[in-house]
Amino acid sequence: MKILIFTIFFISSLYSYELNWLHDYDKALSQAKKEHKDIYLFVGADECRFCDRFKQLTLSKNEVISRLKKEYILLYLSRDQHKIPKQFAIKGVPRHYFLTPQGKIIHDDRGSREPAGFYDMLDEVELKKEP
8 A cells, every 4th residue: 555655646746847838928928027037938739749759858857847947937839729929930840939028039949859959949048138
């Protein structure tokens, strides 16, 4: 019985350290202004093997999760489920947009990234930010 309880606790703890995505652009802008953070917008699709690969390889890593939560308001918009403002491309997912709290695009990119490549992209975004 103790092993079963431990196993359930262990598995649930694996999923407790995850990203809490917003799914509304206007709410993300409002929260970013309130918290003085930029926005990371991940545009994906419900049936996208490259999106799934990116989530499994990169967005599941505790270090990536920690950095994203610390530096950004997180916004995920599925082109199949959510209203996506016209200024963001919805073809060629996954797409990555880094925005100011006012919605200005700092950097955009696309494609699945392994953690090292995603860290490189985050560093590139930092270099593009206005001082």
